[in-house]
Amino acid sequence: MKLKGLAILALAIAAIAAGGSTPARAQQAKASGTTPKQTAAQPKDPLDAKLNLDIKDAPLKAFFDVISEQTKIGFIMPDDDASVRVTMNLRHMKARDAINAILDSKRLTLEKIDERKYRIKPLREDIAITEVTGSGREVTKILKSTGKPSLRIGYRALSILLPNNKLRFVNHGDKVDVLVSFESIMADGRKEKVTSTVLQNVIVLDVERGEKPEDTGIALLELNPVEAEYAALSSYTGRVDLITRAPGDTEMHPMEIASFHRLFKPSKDKPEEKDDSKEEEADKK
Numbered sequence: 001m002k003l004k005g006l007a008i009l010a011l012a013i014a015a016i017a018a019g020g021s022t023p024a025r026a027q028q029a030k031a032s033g034t035t036p037k038q039t040a041a042q043p044k045d046p047l048d049a050k051l052n053l054d055i056k057d058a059p060l061k062a063f064f065d066v067i068s069e070q071t072k073i074g075f076i077m078p079d080d081d082a083s084v085r086v087t088m089n090l091r092h093m094k095a096r097d098a099i100n101a102i103l104d105s106k107r108l109t110l111e112k113i114d115e116r117k118y119r120i121k122p123l124r125e126d127i128a129i130t131e132v133t134g135s136g137r138e139v140t141k142i143l144k145s146t147g148k149p150s151l152r153i154g155y156r157a158l159s160i161l162l163p164n165n166k167l168r169f170v171n172h173g174d175k176v177d178v179l180v181s182f183e184s185i186m187a188d189g190r191k192e193k194v195t196s197t198v199l200q201n202v203i204v205l206d207v208e209r210g211e212k213p214e215d216t217g218i219a220l221l222e223l224n225p226v227e228a229e230y231a232a233l234s235s236y237t238g239r240v241d242l243i244t245r246a247p248g249d250t251e252m253h254p255m256e257i258a259s260f261h262r263l264f265k266p267s268k269d270k271p272e273e274k275d276d277s278k279e280e281e282a283d284k285k
Helices: 002-017 023-032 060-071 095-105 225-237 260-264 276-284
Strands: 050-059 074-076 085-094 108-114 117-122 127-132 138-143 156-163 175-185 191-208 216-223 239-244
Touching (some): 060 074, 085 095, 095 108, 156 225, 156 239, 191 225, 191 260, 216 225
Parallel strands (some): 074 117
Antiparallel strands (some): 108 117, 156 216, 191 216
């Protein structure tokens, strides 16, 4: 029994030396309200992660690079991000709050692609729309930006798929004409490539560009129901192009279908050239 008691005592001493606790210590810890330290749980949403950040007059990309490093979230920058500068000093602030503070001050918005990827986009500006009433009076309305495409009553929003290079200089609020190029069967049965202006003075509600130059983007157009039908038909019939109008240009022009045959065909009204040699011979006689 004496040897058994010594063995139990030796085990208790070894447990204490290894950092364990005796029943007495457990009761003491419970009484004092202390608990062993535990590792902080990671937030389910990466944007809820706490940040430590100190940058001064840095490019927008540098700001989001720091956030990306701490949250493991990827951010796609807007085309003109180099012109946006950021100054911020914070401790233990949620990534979401820090991002929103910058977005609000720089008129930017955040678009979620997936749980670990976001796109930074310029906030849409207000658009001035001029409409002509039944009496012929022009009325200017302002479509206020809400961060989402705004439609006038009676109009439709139609998405047109276009290569990135055709959307590079097309922006939200632009007025554009819609052209379609296709192969037409002429009256004499021959096939010929032609281009037609199917829509004029159309408002661009939004533009989404792909990440790579070879990607396909989307132009969201505001159209009345009849225009929407012709725009959809153009997309399925041939190749669509958007041509941007100058600010304030709202005129509608009658347009002919363009073709190389018409361009190079001699005009029927062109006067015939006189043959002076024949006139000289007639005078001699």
